[in-house]
Amino acid sequence: MRNTVLIPTYRRPQDLSRCLSALRKQTKPVDQAIIVVRDIDTETWEFLAQFNQHDLPLQTVTVTQPGVVAALNAGLAAVEGDIVSITDDDAAPHPDWLEKIAAHFTSDSCIGGVGGRDWIYHGSKLEADSRQIVGKLQWFGRVIGNHHLGVGEPREVDVLKGVNMSFRTKAVGQLRFDQRMRGTGAQVHFEMAFTLALKRSGWKIIYDPLVAVDHFPAQRFDEDQRNNFNEIAFINLVHNETLVLLEHLPPLRRIVFLFWSVFVGTCDSFGLVQWLRLLPKQGILAGKKLLASWRGRWQGYKQFKINSISY
Known part of the structure; x- marks a missing residue:
């Protein structure tokens, strides 16, 4: 199964460099790597112009509209792989990331999405707590995340996290990320809309803590500044x-x-x-x-x- 890695990025070239270095170290080689860049993002364009692609099949897609939804939809239009794996520019996938993702999709043709743990680092400090319940929608509407703390065996979930989620392109079909999601950058819960739509279509969504990325939450350039109230x-x-x-x-x-x-x-x-x-x-x-x-x-x-x- 051919794989595509899709990375939306905006004004974080140092983080992007770390992410691309991690993709070079994959035990299952990357078949297509799509970087979606804003037209006004001169910092990233300058970095990519100097970046030594070496053995990484890098492809850039330009987007003019702000927000992660527009970036991901532009990237989806260029996907050639049987699997599209999405991560953030401030993440570094573990070396066996793509190998473990492919193993899940190969094992069951009913699996439409696969995600895993993002090990969050705040500087040099790692969030090393653990949770058994991950990515579940309770009957009354409460959503339990905990993707960055998940432990245990692979299991079906309702929701994946944007920093570490992969999809069978056959399952995606004409589905796109919801453009009604508000925000000019992060557009929180965009991934929930996407994965729940796949669930309604009958596809299995799997969370496996061993499908892992290291996550170094970086500066955002929109109204959503993570832990500061806006x-x-x-x-x-x-x-x-x-x-x-x-x-x-x-x-x-x-x-x-x-x-x-x-x-x-x-x-x-x-x-x-x-x-x-x-x-x-x-x-x-x-x-x-x-x-x-x-x-x-x-x-x-x-x-x-x-x-x-x-x-």
Whole structure:
């Protein structure tokens, strides 16, 4: 099975260099490596002009629209492999990454997606905790991630993480990443929309902790600055989550999800219970997060209703 590695990048040439070096060390050689670069990203273009491709079959795709969704969709249009493996420019796949991915797809023709653990480094400090439950959508709409902490045997999941996810191109077909995802860079939950769509089509999604990449979270150049609160980024995150889940869940579970999300929520998308729990520690910030979450929920709900009427 021919493989394609797809990497969206923006203004992080040093990180990209580390990623490409890791691809050169794969025990299963890369058949096609697609780097998607913004037209205005002079830093990356200068790096690629000087980069010694050597034995790496590198191909560049130019994109003018900001955001990871536009970049990945532009890259998908150029994919030639039977498997497309997606990672971030600030990640370095382990040497057996592609070999283990191929083994899963070869073992079962019903597998449409494969993901694995991203070992997160904060400087020299590694997040080395462990979790058994990874990538699961609970019946009432709560999504459990933990992809960076997963341990155990390979198993079916509902959601993969963008830094380490691979797909059978036959399963992808004409499916593309959802352009309604808000944000000008990270567009949080774009991968959830994609993997849940594959699940609805009947494909198996597998998480294997041994399909691993090292992840060095780098600077972002949009409103989403990871752990720093930004109202717009918070609203966008909750909007995206709400839209994706309302379209995926059956009618009764949609109602349960809306009530649960407004009154309970999570630490990433507040409801009343989360606000009360974190109010003593976060004070005014907790109130800002609650209001941003409610705005995101409402906007995601409105987008869902608009789409429902149009269909």
